[in-house]
Amino acid sequence: MxxxxxxxxxxxxxxxxxxxxxxxxxxxxxxxxxxxxxxxxxxxxxxxxxxNRIAKSLVLQRTHIIGVVVPEITHSFFPEAIRGIEEAAFQAGYHIILTHSSEDATREEEVIHLLESQRVDGILISKAQTVEENRIYQQLLERKVPLVFFDRCVPGIGADCVSVDDEAGAKRITEHLIKIHGYQRIAHLSGPQHISIGRSRLEGFKKALQENHWPFYQDLVVEAGFHETGGYHAMKILLEFPPEQWPRAVVAVNDPAAFGAMKAIREMQLGIPGDIALVGFSDDIRAELMPVPLTTVRQPAYEVGKKAAERLIETIEGNSGQTLEIVLATEQIIRRSCGCNP
Amino acid sequence: MxxxxxxxxxxxxxxxxxxxxxxxxxxxxxxxxxxxxxxxxxxxxxxxxxxNRIAKSLVLQRTHIIGVVVPEITHSFFPEAIRGIEEAAFQAGYHIILTHSSEDATREEEVIHLLESQRVDGILISKAQTVEENRIYQQLLERKVPLVFFDRCVPGIGADCVSVDDEAGAKRITEHLIKIHGYQRIAHLSGPQHISIGRSRLEGFKKALQENHWPFYQDLVVEAGFHETGGYHAMKILLEFPPEQWPRAVVAVNDPAAFGAMKAIREMQLGIPGDIALVGFSDDIRAELMPVPLTTVRQPAYEVGKKAAERLIETIEGNSGQTLEIVLATEQIIRRSCGCNP
DNA sequence: TTCAGCTATGTTAACGATAACATTCACAAA
DNA sequence: TTTGTGAATGTTATCGTTAACATAGCTGAA
The missing domain is CATH 1.10.260.40 (lambda repressor-like DNA-binding domains)
Structure with missing residues (x-):
C-alpha cells in the first residue's frame, strides 16, 4: 500500500x-x-x-519507552501528572505509551500485557479501583520489569512508589477544623477502603481527632466514593439523622464528593459554613468557583508524575538502590467553606 | 540486569x-x-x-499502534478527545502512543519523527499554535503515512480532517445576540489567525453580521489568543475607547478568553449582561460556575477524537476512499451572560 | 499396489538494525 | 625493505518472529 x-x-x-x-x-x-x-x-x-526504531530496539533490547497506566484521563489530577511524566521522560530521552484502564481491573491487565509485549523499558502504574489482587504486579516484579507506582500505591509489595501524603494532608485539614474553628461532631465522607488514598485519608481524619482528644463518631463516617453523586448520597444519609445529630463540619475525601455534599446541604436550605462547614481534597479547578469557595488540599500532581518518572528511569538505568516509597507533601488551600474569611 | x-x-x-x-x-x-x-x-x-511485539512488528510491518500528537493535555478539550481516540482504538485492536508538543513547532516536529521511527501505523495530529509551515505534514503525506488531523486542521493539504463546525457555531451564537437580544455594536475577541479555529470563528462572527445586515466595526475585532490573560488584555483595549464606543456584546473565541474579559469588565464596575453581554466558546467546566454563568458553545470533544481515530483506522486498513473533511456540529449552551434567563 | 492429496511439522530467509570480529590499506618506525 | 599500527571499511551473526516453501507420513481411490 x-x-x-x-x-x-x-x-x-x-x-x-x-x-x-x-x-x-x-x-x-x-x-x-x-x-x-x-x-x-x-x-x-x-x-x-x-x-527504524523497531529494528534497533530488537537488537539493543531497549526501547526507551515508558509505559503509563492511569485509571482515567478526564479527572484533573492525571492530566497534570502525565505532564510531569512526559517532562521527565522527554528530558531523559524517553517517550511514553499512555494507556488507561477506565478503573477496570480486566482492562488494566490487558494494557499491562500490551506494554510488556511492546517491551517498554519500564512501567508507571496508578492502580484501578476495581483491582482486588496483586498477582499481576507480583508477576511483573518477578520478571524484573522496572516498575513504579504513583498516586495509588500497593503498600508492601516491594515496588517503588511515589504518592501524596494523603494521611498528613487529611490530618492537617481536620486539625484546622478542630483547632481554628473548634467544631464538634466532624463527619467524614470517605473513599473506597480498598484504595490506598481512601484508606489514608480516613486514617488522617481519625488521627487528627485522636491526637486532639476530640470525639469520634462511627456514624459520621460514610463511604462516598470519589464522585459527585457518591458525595451527594452520603451527605443525604447524614442529613437523615435528627438535626441535633447532624455534623457541624464535614471532611470530604475529594472535591467532587464535596461538591455533591454541597448540593445536598443546600437542598436542605442549610448554610455553608454557617450550619455545616465543609472541606474537600484535591483542589479541583472548580473549587474556588463554587458559590462558597471550597477549602481544600492541593495535591502536587505534576510533581508526583515527574518524580515517579525520574525514579523509574533511575531503576531502568540501574541506579535505583533500594526500594523507595516517596511521599510528597500537600498544601492547604484555605477558602471560605471551612468558616475562614481569607 | x-x-x-x-x-x-x-x-x-x-x-x-x-x-x-x-x-x-x-x-x-x-x-x-x-x-x-x-x-x-x-x-x-x-x-x-x-x-515480543517488536519482533512481530518488524516482520509484519504493522504495529497496531496509533501515534497521537496534541498541543497540550491540561486543557479540558484534549483529555476528552483522547478518551474518544482511546475508545475507538481499543475497539479496533489498536493502541496509542500519546505525545504532546506543548504548542511548540520544534517539539511537534520531534515527536512526529519519533512516531514515524516507531513505525506507528498512522498518526493523529492536532497542530501546535506555533507551526508556521506545513512542510512536515507534506512530507508525511508524500511518504504515504496514514494521517488524520483533528480539531486543528490544515485546510487544502489533502489530508483527512475531523473538526468541529466552528464557523457555524460562532455564527449561530452571534445570531443569538443579534436576533434574540438585538444588541448593536458586537465585538469579537479573536483567536490567532494562523490557527484554523481562530480563523473560522472570526469568519462565523462576520457572516452572522453580514447576513443579518448588522453593522461590522473593524475596531471591535481584537486578537486575544486562547488564554485568560489574552482575553483580559483584549477586553481592556476595547474598554479604553470612550464609553459610547464600547461594545454592547462580546463574542470571545473561547471560554478562557471570556473569563479574562469578564475580569476586565468587572474591574470597570460594569455589569454582565446589563452593560456588556458576553458569550464564550468550548463549554469549559468552569463556565457554569462563574458569578454570571457563561453562555457558550459546547464542542463534542469525545466524538471528535473517536471519529478521527475511526477514520484513521479506515485509512490504515485501506478502506478510506477519498479525502474527507468531517465536521461535527456544536451545541449552544444558553446561560445568563448573554442576557437570557434560563 | 501406487501415487495424488492431505495434514502436521520442519527449514530457510526475511524484517532492519547493530555488535563483534575480520580485512584492507597507508604510513611510520626499525 | 619489512613490519607494526591504527584508521576506515566490510562480513557475519544476531535480536524474535512469521512467510514461504519443503518434507514426512498417512489416507484413500484408481
Missing part, C-alpha cells in the same frame, strides 16, 4: 558502501571518514531516511 | 518441536495437532511467555 520505506541498505547501495558504515556514520561513531560521514548524512536527508 | 525473557524458542526446545509450530499454535493457525497446540499453550503459560 504505502511505498516502501527507505532503509540503511538503500543508502548503502546508493553510495556503494556497506550498511555498517552507514550505521556508524548516522550514529556518530568514531572511525568513519569525515567525507564518507557527510555523504551518508546528505544521502539520508535526500532520500528521507527515518531510522 | 533483568533475567532473560522467555521466547518462542525456549518453548520449542522445552517441547522438542520447532519454533514455527509454536508460533502457529499460539496464533491459532490451522494445521496444528490439537494436542500439540494445547501442550504449547500450557508451556507458554507455565513459562510466563509474553510474545
Amino acid at each position: 504505502s511505498k516502501k520505506r527507505v532503509t540503511a541498505k538503500e543508502i548503502a547501495r546508493e553510495l556503494g558502501i556497506s550498511v555498517m558504515t552507514v550505521s556508524r556514520a548516522l550514529n556518530n561513531r568514531p572511525n568513519v571518514d569525515a567525507e564518507t560521514r557527510s555523504r551518508v548524512q546528505e544521502a539520508a536527508r535526500r532520500l528521507g531516511y527515518v531510522p | 533483568s533475567k532473560k525473557r522467555v521466547t518462542a524458542k525456549e518453548i520449542a526446545r522445552e517441547l522438542g518441536i520447532s519454533v514455527m509450530t509454536v508460533s502457529r499454535a499460539l496464533n491459532n493457525r490451522p494445521n496444528v495437532d490439537a494436542e500439540t497446540r494445547s501442550r504449547v499453550q500450557e508451556a507458554a503459560r507455565r513459562l510466563g511467555y509474553v510474545p
Whole structure:
C-alpha cells in the first residue's frame, strides 16, 4: 500500500558502501571518514531516511519507552501528572505509551500485557479501583520489569512508589477544623477502603481527632466514593439523622464528593459554613468557583508524575538502590467553606 | 540486569518441536495437532511467555499502534478527545502512543519523527499554535503515512480532517445576540489567525453580521489568543475607547478568553449582561460556575477524537476512499451572560 | 499396489538494525 | 625493505518472529 520505506541498505547501495558504515556514520561513531560521514548524512536527508526504531530496539533490547497506566484521563489530577511524566521522560530521552484502564481491573491487565509485549523499558502504574489482587504486579516484579507506582500505591509489595501524603494532608485539614474553628461532631465522607488514598485519608481524619482528644463518631463516617453523586448520597444519609445529630463540619475525601455534599446541604436550605462547614481534597479547578469557595488540599500532581518518572528511569538505568516509597507533601488551600474569611 | 525473557524458542526446545509450530499454535493457525497446540499453550503459560511485539512488528510491518500528537493535555478539550481516540482504538485492536508538543513547532516536529521511527501505523495530529509551515505534514503525506488531523486542521493539504463546525457555531451564537437580544455594536475577541479555529470563528462572527445586515466595526475585532490573560488584555483595549464606543456584546473565541474579559469588565464596575453581554466558546467546566454563568458553545470533544481515530483506522486498513473533511456540529449552551434567563 | 492429496511439522530467509570480529590499506618506525 | 599500527571499511551473526516453501507420513481411490 504505502511505498516502501527507505532503509540503511538503500543508502548503502546508493553510495556503494556497506550498511555498517552507514550505521556508524548516522550514529556518530568514531572511525568513519569525515567525507564518507557527510555523504551518508546528505544521502539520508535526500532520500528521507527515518531510522527504524523497531529494528534497533530488537537488537539493543531497549526501547526507551515508558509505559503509563492511569485509571482515567478526564479527572484533573492525571492530566497534570502525565505532564510531569512526559517532562521527565522527554528530558531523559524517553517517550511514553499512555494507556488507561477506565478503573477496570480486566482492562488494566490487558494494557499491562500490551506494554510488556511492546517491551517498554519500564512501567508507571496508578492502580484501578476495581483491582482486588496483586498477582499481576507480583508477576511483573518477578520478571524484573522496572516498575513504579504513583498516586495509588500497593503498600508492601516491594515496588517503588511515589504518592501524596494523603494521611498528613487529611490530618492537617481536620486539625484546622478542630483547632481554628473548634467544631464538634466532624463527619467524614470517605473513599473506597480498598484504595490506598481512601484508606489514608480516613486514617488522617481519625488521627487528627485522636491526637486532639476530640470525639469520634462511627456514624459520621460514610463511604462516598470519589464522585459527585457518591458525595451527594452520603451527605443525604447524614442529613437523615435528627438535626441535633447532624455534623457541624464535614471532611470530604475529594472535591467532587464535596461538591455533591454541597448540593445536598443546600437542598436542605442549610448554610455553608454557617450550619455545616465543609472541606474537600484535591483542589479541583472548580473549587474556588463554587458559590462558597471550597477549602481544600492541593495535591502536587505534576510533581508526583515527574518524580515517579525520574525514579523509574533511575531503576531502568540501574541506579535505583533500594526500594523507595516517596511521599510528597500537600498544601492547604484555605477558602471560605471551612468558616475562614481569607 | 533483568533475567532473560522467555521466547518462542525456549518453548520449542522445552517441547522438542520447532519454533514455527509454536508460533502457529499460539496464533491459532490451522494445521496444528490439537494436542500439540494445547501442550504449547500450557508451556507458554507455565513459562510466563509474553510474545515480543517488536519482533512481530518488524516482520509484519504493522504495529497496531496509533501515534497521537496534541498541543497540550491540561486543557479540558484534549483529555476528552483522547478518551474518544482511546475508545475507538481499543475497539479496533489498536493502541496509542500519546505525545504532546506543548504548542511548540520544534517539539511537534520531534515527536512526529519519533512516531514515524516507531513505525506507528498512522498518526493523529492536532497542530501546535506555533507551526508556521506545513512542510512536515507534506512530507508525511508524500511518504504515504496514514494521517488524520483533528480539531486543528490544515485546510487544502489533502489530508483527512475531523473538526468541529466552528464557523457555524460562532455564527449561530452571534445570531443569538443579534436576533434574540438585538444588541448593536458586537465585538469579537479573536483567536490567532494562523490557527484554523481562530480563523473560522472570526469568519462565523462576520457572516452572522453580514447576513443579518448588522453593522461590522473593524475596531471591535481584537486578537486575544486562547488564554485568560489574552482575553483580559483584549477586553481592556476595547474598554479604553470612550464609553459610547464600547461594545454592547462580546463574542470571545473561547471560554478562557471570556473569563479574562469578564475580569476586565468587572474591574470597570460594569455589569454582565446589563452593560456588556458576553458569550464564550468550548463549554469549559468552569463556565457554569462563574458569578454570571457563561453562555457558550459546547464542542463534542469525545466524538471528535473517536471519529478521527475511526477514520484513521479506515485509512490504515485501506478502506478510506477519498479525502474527507468531517465536521461535527456544536451545541449552544444558553446561560445568563448573554442576557437570557434560563 | 501406487501415487495424488492431505495434514502436521520442519527449514530457510526475511524484517532492519547493530555488535563483534575480520580485512584492507597507508604510513611510520626499525 | 619489512613490519607494526591504527584508521576506515566490510562480513557475519544476531535480536524474535512469521512467510514461504519443503518434507514426512498417512489416507484413500484408481
